Amino acid sequence: MNEPVKKVAEIIPDEGIDAGLARLTEDRIENTILRVLNGETGARLKVYVETCIHCGLCSEGCHYYLSYDKDPRYSPAGKVKQTLWEMIRKKGRVDKAFMRQAVVIAATQCNMCKRCAMYCPFGIDVAYLMSVVRRITHLLGLTPQYIQATAHSHSVNMNQMWIKEDEWPDTLQWQEDEARSEIPHLRIPLEKEGADIMYSVIGPEPKFQAQLIYQAAVIMNVAGVNWTMPATPGWDNSDMAMFTGDNELMGRIKRVHFETAGRLKVKKIVMGECGHAFRSVYDMGNRWLGWKMPPIPVFHAIEFYYDMIREGRIRIAQKYAEPVTFHDPCNVVRGRGLHEKARYVVNAMCDTLIEMHPNREHNYCCCAGGGVINCGPPYKMVRIDGNRIKAEQLFAVKARGARTLIAPCHNCHSGLEDINHYYGLEMNIKFIGDILYQVMKKP
Amino acid sequence: MHDIYQFVSGPLARLAFTVFVIGSLYRLVQMFVLVYRKEKFIFSFMSWKYSLRSIFHWIIPFAAVNMQQQPIMTLVTFTFHICLLVTPVFLLSHAVLWEERWNIRLWSLPDQLSDIMTLAVIGCCFFFWGRRIKLPEVRYLTFASDYALLGMVAAPFVTGLIAYHQWIDYPFFMILHILSGEILLMAVPFTRLSHMLFWPFTRAYMGSEFGNVRHARDW
Numbered sequence: 001m002n003e004p005v006k007k008v009a010e011i012i013p014d015e016g017i018d019a020g021l022a023r024l025t026e027d028r029i030e031n032t033i034l035r036v037l038n039g040e041t042g043a044r045l046k047v048y049v050e051t052c053i054h055c056g057l058c059s060e061g062c063h064y065y066l067s068y069d070k071d072p073r074y075s076p077a078g079k080v081k082q083t084l085w086e087m088i089r090k091k092g093r094v095d096k097a098f099m100r101q102a103v104v105i106a107a108t109q110c111n112m113c114k115r116c117a118m119y120c121p122f123g124i125d126v127a128y129l130m131s132v133v134r135r136i137t138h139l140l141g142l143t144p145q146y147i148q149a150t151a152h153s154h155s156v157n158m159n160q161m162w163i164k165e166d167e168w169p170d171t172l173q174w175q176e177d178e179a180r181s182e183i184p185h186l187r188i189p190l191e192k193e194g195a196d197i198m199y200s201v202i203g204p205e206p207k208f209q210a211q212l213i214y215q216a217a218v219i220m221n222v223a224g225v226n227w228t229m230p231a232t233p234g235w236d237n238s239d240m241a242m243f244t245g246d247n248e249l250m251g252r253i254k255r256v257h258f259e260t261a262g263r264l265k266v267k268k269i270v271m272g273e274c275g276h277a278f279r280s281v282y283d284m285g286n287r288w289l290g291w292k293m294p295p296i297p298v299f300h301a302i303e304f305y306y307d308m309i310r311e312g313r314i315r316i317a318q319k320y321a322e323p324v325t326f327h328d329p330c331n332v333v334r335g336r337g338l339h340e341k342a343r344y345v346v347n348a349m350c351d352t353l354i355e356m357h358p359n360r361e362h363n364y365c366c367c368a369g370g371g372v373i374n375c376g377p378p379y380k381m382v383r384i385d386g387n388r389i390k391a392e393q394l395f396a397v398k399a400r401g402a403r404t405l406i407a408p409c410h411n412c413h414s415g416l417e418d419i420n421h422y423y424g425l426e427m428n429i430k431f432i433g434d435i436l437y438q439v440m441k442k443p
Numbered sequence: 444m445h446d447i448y449q450f451v452s453g454p455l456a457r458l459a460f461t462v463f464v465i466g467s468l469y470r471l472v473q474m475f476v477l478v479y480r481k482e483k484f485i486f487s488f489m490s491w492k493y494s495l496r497s498i499f500h501w502i503i504p505f506a507a508v509n510m511q512q513q514p515i516m517t518l519v520t521f522t523f524h525i526c527l528l529v530t531p532v533f534l535l536s537h538a539v540l541w542e543e544r545w546n547i548r549l550w551s552l553p554d555q556l557s558d559i560m561t562l563a564v565i566g567c568c569f570f571f572w573g574r575r576i577k578l579p580e581v582r583y584l585t586f587a588s589d590y591a592l593l594g595m596v597a598a599p600f601v602t603g604l605i606a607y608h609q610w611i612d613y614p615f616f617m618i619l620h621i622l623s624g625e626i627l628l629m630a631v632p633f634t635r636l637s638h639m640l641f642w643p644f645t646r647a648y649m650g651s652e653f654g655n656v657r658h659a660r661d662w
């Protein structure tokens with residue numbers, strides 16, 4: 001009859017989870033689960049749980065399931081079975097070992113990419129259900145250590161990477177200086193009140209990918225847009241709290257971001273090529289703050305490039321010759337429908353675009369997003385093994401000639417780099433901005 | 444036997460329809476109240492256009508990618524649901540009852556077609572049962588209650604077929620047929636069969652989120 005919830009084969013040590021578990025009692029687990037189930041969730045959870053007919057049709061939607069040889073424990077509903085169904089059935093009375101497994105499943109075996117929502121005949125949103133589990137584990141203090149450290153950084157500095165307040169404008173000035181050797185009058189305007197655009201990035205850009213700020217500055221200057229970057233906290237649009245279940249912190253982070261844009265009186269926010277940050281600003285954080293849509297219009301870099309190329313403000317000097325393929329990131333494609341605009345941009349910049357299959361809304365996830373890569377090295381192989389299907393998809397498109405893989409999302413980039421190295425794909429992985437900077441006409 | 448027949452076809456039938464209708468309304472009102480109380484934002488995201496777009500793509504066979512990837516399941520599930528809903532309402536003997544009891548005149552199916560549709564429902568139930576046993580991803584999600592639900596759905600069709608053809612013990616199977624149909628009706632609002640009620644709403648919500656906010660397809 002009903003198969004028991006099996007224990008995961010290998011227990012990966014994680015100080016964040018294990019230290020949290022040591023502090024817990026079963027009473028506290030029960031109270032916290034009931035607090036979330038009864039207090040914080042509503043019709044969505046109830047209807048999703050009661051409507052699911054246990055048909056298993058969501059399975060094909062999940063890259064973990066497909067990559068782990070169709071092991072049912074990795075199917076979307078299988079993950080709900082091992083977490084929420086059991087919590088509901090036992091009215092929150094679950095033990096510590098169960099909670100340990102639940103946090104590992106919710107935090108490291110689901111990227112919340114929502115692909116499965118397109119495979120469930122009822123449109124049940126398993127990503128939302130996993131976020132409920134993460135909320136419970138957050139309140140219990142059971143978050144994986146690495147991502148919790150990132151959330152702490154958000155809380156202290158309002159950025160993801162422990163970047164101090166003076167380091168931020170320093171980095172911008174450094175990149176401005178560097179870029180001036182290429183374009184003498186280039187500026188990265190700081191604190192320019194009334195600019196059309198506030199450009200915001202994620203913490204890792206100033207921390208270890210400063211060349212992306214350089215490239216963005218060149219693109220902005222060549223396009224001749226009236227833009228600015230804030231010199232204060234609020235410049236970082238990223239948000240790991242959204243993925244740890246720390247909704248209160250998510251709200252704080254997004255409030256600072258929007259208020260910074262408000263203080264600068266800009267018309268819109270343009271964001272670098274990051275997916276999860278876009279989800280936080282466009283979908284999750286704004287709603288937590290009570291905004292149906294972001295209070296200041298938010299544009300992902302794809303849309304910005306699209307507008308600039310279409311309006312002729314950026315022209316292409318010589319197209320990128322090496323055949324490219326395009327990876328559709330969940331948060332800007334399933335999350336914002338930017339797939340056709342992205343293809344317009346790619347086709348404008350590159351000679352040959354070879355589509356991978358499936359693509360657009362049905363593309364396989366990078367297996368890094370949803371906070372999974374931020375859970376750190378302990379889970380690296382979980383996500384690399386858990387995305388063999390992506391490697392197969394990329395080998396297939398490589399066989400058809402693609403050599404460069406364009407991924408306009410930071411998490412996708414990092415996850416795909418791991419896939420690239422581990423499976424020996426040997427593709428060049430690039431942001432759209434990398435190529436655009438390379439092929440555009442500069443003064 | 445006659446008394447039992449009188450009971451199941453009279454008061455119990457009225458009770459079953461009442462429980463089905465009131466219970467379904469109760470569940471739907473309960474859902475709306477819960478949305479209103481705790482997730483009011485959902486109302487502001489709902490869109491008729493995208494709700495219908497999503498529902499439309501999921502009630503047309505093979506209109507969704509997953510349906511194309513699982514062609515046999517798609518054929519079976521559409522056959523099953525169509526026959527399950529149409530046969531009991533438009534069966535000739537039921538049409539007679541509709542008219543006798545409630546003075547509702549309905550168009551009715553030829554008996555031979557009803558037989559085929561009944562057999563289709565039973566066959567599909569066997570398919571679902573086999574699927575639950577055979578496919579690991581479905582077996583993993585299967586509880587005893589899932590088999591019970593399948594049995595409850597199949598029972599009125601199996602007993603109805605036996606009773607109609609009067610193969611064995613007509614009065615007994617007739618009573619069993621009515622009884623199992625009543626149990627099924629009463630179970631709809633209070634078991635996972637309630638997907639019959641909630642499906643259009645979960646679909647509409649996901650359709651609205653995907654269409655209105657995400658500007659993407661959800662099929």
